[in-house]
Amino acid sequence: MDRPELSRATQQIRVAPERITACLFDLDGVLTSTAAQHMAAWKQTFDAFLREREGEHFSPFTERDYLEHVDGRPRADGVRQFLASRGISLPEGSRDDPPASDTIHGLGNRKNETLQEIIRQRGVTPYPGSVRYLEAVRGAGLAIGVVTSSENGASVLEAAGLSRFVQARIDGLVITEQKLRGKPAPDAFLAGARALRVAPAEAAVFEDALAGVQAGRAGGFGWVVGVDRTHHADELRAHGADVVVSDLADLLVADR
Numbered sequence: 001m002d003r004p005e006l007s008r009a010t011q012q013i014r015v016a017p018e019r020i021t022a023c024l025f026d027l028d029g030v031l032t033s034t035a036a037q038h039m040a041a042w043k044q045t046f047d048a049f050l051r052e053r054e055g056e057h058f059s060p061f062t063e064r065d066y067l068e069h070v071d072g073r074p075r076a077d078g079v080r081q082f083l084a085s086r087g088i089s090l091p092e093g094s095r096d097d098p099p100a101s102d103t104i105h106g107l108g109n110r111k112n113e114t115l116q117e118i119i120r121q122r123g124v125t126p127y128p129g130s131v132r133y134l135e136a137v138r139g140a141g142l143a144i145g146v147v148t149s150s151e152n153g154a155s156v157l158e159a160a161g162l163s164r165f166v167q168a169r170i171d172g173l174v175i176t177e178q179k180l181r182g183k184p185a186p187d188a189f190l191a192g193a194r195a196l197r198v199a200p201a202e203a204a205v206f207e208d209a210l211a212g213v214q215a216g217r218a219g220g221f222g223w224v225v226g227v228d229r230t231h232h233a234d235e236l237r238a239h240g241a242d243v244v245v246s247d248l249a250d251l252l253v254a255d256r
C-alpha cells in the first residue's frame, strides 16, 4: 500500500544537475520583476529621442527592439546597438555626460534617470518562485552569485531583500571597472565563476535575455537555464539555453 507520509519523507528536492556546484543568476527579469521597468524606461527615452529627431511619424521602440538590441547588455552597449539598428550614430561622449546631451552616454544617463524614477514609484519585487529557488539552492549547499549588466544591481538586490543570498556580485560597475566585455560575451559570467572559485562546467547560468543565454553558452557553462516571461522560449533555446522555464520554482523537482 502506498504510504504518502513515508514517500514525502524520503523525497529529496534536486535543484540542479549533479555536476553543478554554483549558480550564477542574472537579476532583472530572473530574480526581480525589474526587466519591465528597464523596458519602460528605455521606451520613454528612445521614443522621446526619435520623436524629436524624426517628428510625429517616428517608428517607436518596440518589445522586439528591446529583446534583440538592449536586453541584458550594459547600458551604453544597448544605446549603441539600438541606434545602429535604426542607422543612427551619435558621438560617444563620456560616462559623466549630463542626461540632456545627445551622446551615447548622455542618452544612457537619461534612461537611468527615468528608470530610477519608475523604480521609486513602483518599487522592486522579487519573484516568489525565485526566492523559493534561492532558498533551495542555498539549502542544497550550492554557491550563489549574481551577474547583471546593470549598474543599479546592488541597490535593486538590496531593495528586493535578496542581498542576503549573494556570495559574489558582478554588476555593471564591476564590468566597467574591470573592462570586461558585456553580454553576449561570456566575460561577466566567467568573472562570477572565478569569484566563487568554480570552473564554468560546474556552474549554472540563469538568464531571461537572449544576449545572456548566449553568454552562458559561449562561456562553456555546465547548465544554461532560460527564463521565459515574455513568450520567447524558442529563441532562448536557439541562443543556447539547455532548458527553458517560465518560473525558477519549476526547477524544483522531487527526486526519490
Ligand SMILES: O=P(O)(O)OC[C@H]1O[C@@H](O)[C@H](O)[C@@H](O)[C@@H]1O
Pocket (backbone or CB within 6 Å): 027, 028, 035, 038, 039, 070, 071, 072, 073, 074, 075, 078, 112, 148, 149, 150, 151, 152, 153, 172, 209
Ligand atoms: O542601466 P543599467 O541599470 O545599468 O542597466 C543596464 C542593463 O541591465 C540589464 O540587466 C537589463 O536587462 C537591461 O535592460 C539594462 O539596460
